[in-house]
Structure formats: structure tokens, C-alpha cells
Amino acid sequence: MTEPEIIAALRLQAIPNIGDITAKKLISHCGSPMAVFKDKLHHLLKIEGIGQFTLKGLHDAMYLDEAESEYQFLSKENIVASYFMDEDYPTYLKHCVDGPILIFKKGNINLRERRIISVVGTRNITSYGTAFCEAFVEEIAPLDPILVSGFAYGVDIATQKAAMERGLQTVACLAHGLNQIYPKAHKKYVTQMERNGGFITEFWSSSKPDRENFLKRNRIIAGMSEATLVVESAEKGGSLVTADLANGYNREVFAAPGRCTDKYSRGCNDLIKRQKAHLLTSAADLIYHLGWELEEKKEKSPLQKQLFIDLDETENSVYSYLQLNGKQLLDTVALECKLPIFKTSSTLLNLEMKGLIRPLPGKLFEAI
Template sequence: MTEPEIIAALRLQAIPNIGDVTAKKLIAHCGSPTAVFEDKMQHLLKIDGVGTFTLNGLFDASHLDEAEAEYEFIAKEGISPSYFMDEDYPHYLKHCMDAPILLFQRGDINLNQKRIISVVGTRNITNYGSAFCEAFIEEIAPLDPIIVSGFAYGVDITIQKAAMDRGLQTIGCLAHGLNQIYPKAHKKYASKMEQKGGFISEFWSSSNPDRENFLKRNRIIAGISEATLVVESAEKGGSLVTADLANVYNREVFAVPGRYSDKFSKGCNDLIKQQKAHLLTSAAELIYLLGWDLEEKKDESAVQKQLFIELDETEQSIYSYLQLNGKQVLDTVALACNLPIFKTSSTLLGMEMKGVIRPLPGKLFEAI
């Protein structure tokens, strides 16, 4: 996208009564952001849903000054603006009508990778939630997904730190401009995030982390990925808003169940009870329900089965059990081998990649 077009798109963002949906209408009608400002008011007023109130200030020169100043900022800071019609704009987000016309990125980001998961939850994460985040990332790491979250306290930073520790790309979707980090306590993680992943935002450098911005950015977290996972949530909260938006966008939603008496499991339990989310206890269930194919991650040169494969003690125990007993579900394997569910699930995933077992319909596994 050329500099004049970026500035014109920024100028549209600066006009108070023009949101992303209206901006896209104007661009579609005129052909480009610059063409909007070259057209006549009487022509623009013929667009369905566009009136004089909406277009008030369209040709105000002050908005052009603001756009040019913001462009200078992003150019100086090395921030990449991604236009909603460009190839580098996040694939899933393109299909959301209210997605921003410009998305700002900083870091080493490739959001058009196939496997993208948004993970959200309470800022008051419990030991139960922390343990789940660690186990989930451990299980799913072999598939190399992108983990998107809000970089906030609690579930967000826990899941993103776990992703960084295992070398996964992780993206922080911020509720303010990319000229700052909020909360400030998380600034120490920013550099590592940007080495493989980074930050995205629709907000300008003049935007602060105000409450309404957090609610607004939730639609990006919900829309940018294939699925949203809620780890822990109270009865009300931003995570539930994100889950609702993901449902509106026709994305898969998962929730981790908890005891009925646990305050920060109430929201997840309600999502499951109201059939707004799949019940999730392990990454294997998400992989199964999303239909992710492990074969895509294998090197084509290693498709043929190896004659000699080294298995560790746990893998050998599971393999021997499956050889002796045939097709079995995960819970049965875990019980028979005296292993926790999350450990069994991650081990089966690794064994599948080694080509010694295979998953079957009905969540069964068998030795090859």
C-alpha cells in the first residue's frame, strides 16, 4: 500500500463519525481511500446508510494533519500498517465486517499461518488456571500454532509466557497505541515477544488503555483466530464478551470447566451449560474438534515409516498397552498406564508424530 493511501486510510480513521463499517462502504464505493477524498459530497451521500451527520468533518484539513503526524510516527518507529484489503492482513479477520481498516503491527509477525488460537481469561488466574495453561501449551506445541492473547495480567500473560518458553509465535493484541506497553510490569517481556511474534493494535499512538478500548479490541482477539479458548472467567467479564463475539463470527469456542463453587470457573461453566462453548480438558480435544492434521507438519522426506524408532519409558508403556489391547480412548490409556490425562495426551501427540500410533474417530488411538 502506498504512502498516500495509508495516510488517506488514517484520515478516515480520524473522522469521529466514521467507523470501520462505514469506512469500508466509502472505500468500496470510491475504489480506494484516496478516492474518497477526491469525490463530491453529493455522490457520497447516495451510499446506503451514509448521511450528512456521518460525513461531518470529512474534508476537515485538521484530520489530514493528524493522519500525516501518525504516519510519521509509525514510519519512524518501524511499525507496519496492514490494510484490510492487502494480502498480509490477517486472513480470518478479513471476514469480519467490523474489523479495522488498518491494523498496526510490531515485531516478527506472520498471522496468515493456518493454526491460530486466541486464549483469554480472568486477570485473577488461580493455580488451576496456571497449571492448565502450562499443560495446554506443552501438548499443543508440536503443532506450532500462533497463540493470541491480550498481554494482560492473569491468563493472558501466563499463556503467552508459556508459548514463548516453547518457542511458539505469540501475539499481544493491545488496547492502546504501540508507543507504550500496558501493564507496565509486562514491559520486560516485550523484547522476547517481538523476536517471534509481537504486538498488534488498531489504536493510534495518542490512544491510552481506556476501558472502552479493551472492549473494542476484544473483537480483534475473537476474529483473528480460528478458535477462542476461555481458561478461567468469573460470571461477568471481558473474556465472556470475547467468547460471544467469536460465536457471532462463527468461530469455535472452548471453555475449561471447573468446580461449581469456584468463582473464576463460573463464566466457563456457564458457557458450556448454555452450549456457547465446547468443554475442554486437554489440547487433544481442541485438535480433534478443529480437525487439525498432524501430517501437514511432517517433512515429506520422512513420510515412510521408520524401521527403528526410539521410545522413552512413558512412550514404550503406552505403545505396549495399545499393542496388547487394541483401540483405546485417552482416559483408558491414562488409567491403565498410571499417567495424568495431560501427560498421556501430550505423549500420544508426540508418538503420533513419530508414526507409531494413529488417532481414530471417536477419540480412539491404536498402535501401528
């Protein structure tokens, strides 16, 4: 994209009454960002949903000055501006009607033809959540995915640190411009992040990490990924907003289950209960639901390492039976293991939560 076109796109971003959806509508009608400013006002007013209020300020020189100033900042800091129709714009985000017309990238980011997963959760991560993030990243590493998060305290940074330690590409979506880092305590990770991926934002250098920006940022985390995983969340929180956005984009959502008495598992448990997320206990669950395949040379990688390994006598009996006999009906498992139906059902649920079996249509179950 040429410098004049980038400046024109920045100018559209600067105008208060023109959001991303309206900007795309104008660009689609006119052919390019520059063409929007060359077209006559009465032509633009014929576009459905476009009125005088929307176009107020379209030719205000102040917004052109702001756009040119921001372009100079991007050039000086070697920040790449990706237009929503360019090849280097995140593929999945292109399909989101409210995706930004420009995103700004810094680091060593390569999103083309890659498996991309977003991992989100509470800032108040527990030891369980930390262990879950580290185990998930270790298990998924043989597929070499890109792990996206928000670079915040808690689940975000735990996931991104685990990704960097394993040489995986990780991308942080920020709620402010690329002239700053928030939280400041995470500045120590910037160099390694840029080496192993980098930073993405839609916000200009004048933007601060305000609350509304974090909510707006969440749609990029959800939109640029094939799937979103929520590791820990209270009953309310930004990670649940991200999960809702991912569902709205028809993406797969996964949640790590936890004890019903744990404050920071309630949000995840509720997502699973309301069928807004798949239950996930190991990376194998995500791989199965997304239909991902390992490369032949990596088939022996330990993808199915479990987070939970302690089995009681009944669980061991049922699990061993499924390992030996493959897919089986609930009634058959109960009969062969000499257990009542209610006991078999609860045992199968426990094994599923431990990541050792998975349910199949028709009341079938199989060992993973």
C-alpha cells in the first residue's frame, strides 16, 4: 500500500463519526481510501446508512494533519501498517465486519498460513492456571502454532512466556499505541517478544490504555484466531467478553474446567455449562475439535500428556476397558465393567474432565 493510501486510511480512522464498518462501506463504494476524499459529498450521501452527521469533518484539514503526523511516527519507529485488504493483514480478522481498516505491527510477525490460537483469562491467575497454561503450551508446541494474548498480568503473560521459552511465535494485542507498554512491569519481555513474534494494535500513538480500549482490543484477539481458549475467569471479566466475541465470529471457543468452589473457575465452568465453550483438559481436545493433524515427522511428540493422572480403582477399570476395546456405548461399558449406569456415567465424566476420554455422538465414548 502506498504512502498516500495509508495516510488516507489513517485520516478515515481519525474522523470521529466514521468507524470501521462505515469506513469499509465508503472504501467499497469508492474503490480506495484516497477515492473517498476525492468523491463528491452528494455521491457519498447516496450510500445506504451514510448521512450528513457521519460525513461531518470528512474534509476537515485537522484530521489530515493528524494522519500525516501519525504516519511519520510509524515510519520513524519501523512500525508496519497493514491495510485490511493486504496479504499481511490477519486472514481470520479479514472476515470480521468490524475489524479495523488498519492494524499496526512491530516485531517479527508472520501470520500467513499459520495456526493461530488465542489464550485469555484472569489477571489474578492461580497456581492451577499457571500449570495449565504451561502444560497446554508444551503439548501444543509440536504443531508450531502462533499464540495470541493481551500481554496483561496473569493468564496472558503466563501463556506468552511459556510460548517464548519453547521458541513459538507469540503475538500481543495491545489496547494502546506502540509508543508505550502496559503494564510497565512487562517491559522486560519486549525484546524477546519482538524476537518471537511481536505486538499488534489498532490504536495510534496518542491512545492511552483506557478501559474502553481493552474491550475494543478484545475483538482483535477473538477475530484474528481460529480458536479462543479461556483458562481461568471469574463470573465476569474481559476474557468472557472475548469468548462471546469469538462465538459471534463463529470461531471455536474452549474453556478449562475447574472446581465449582474456585472463584476463578466459575466463568469457565459457566461457559461449558451453557455450551458456549468446549471443555478442554489438554491440547489433544483442541486438536481433535479443530481437526488439526500432526506432521508425519512429529507424530510421536507428546501431545497427549495429561494434566491430571490420578485414577481411582473404578476410573482405572473403565479407562482400561476403553483403551482395549475402542469406541463403546455407555450401557456396554456399564455391563462389561459390572457397574450401575449412574456410577458409569459419573466415572466417564470424571475421565473426560481429566482428558483421558472423549464423548462421541450416540452415547459412545473412546479413550484418547
